[in-house]
Amino acid sequence: MAEQLRQGLAILRLKQLERKIGLKRSSIYEKSNPRSHRYDPSFPQMVQLSQRAVGWYESDVDEWLQSLQKKRVQS
Numbered sequence: 001m002a003e004q005l006r007q008g009l010a011i012l013r014l015k016q017l018e019r020k021i022g023l024k025r026s027s028i029y030e031k032s033n034p035r036s037h038r039y040d041p042s043f044p045q046m047v048q049l050s051q052r053a054v055g056w057y058e059s060d061v062d063e064w065l066q067s068l069q070k071k072r073v074q075s
Contacts, residue, residue: 011047011055020061042067 018024023031030038032046044060 010058011049012058012061013053013055017056017061020058021065 012020014025014028017028021028027038030036031040031043033039034041042064044056044064046054046056049055
């Protein structure tokens, strides 16, 4: 139970997110930017950790990856 709670609240920093999803920094920020032609509204929202630090909830990232897999299977 405690492990599930900890995993649900885990925050990935940029380098961890890059390794997990296989995209680099520029692609991640473009997917998050509504003004970009690569914007993906389903991409996980970043969380402001401090004035100069952001992260992403690992559970949101996992859900996004699962949704990509479901789309691929349905195609």
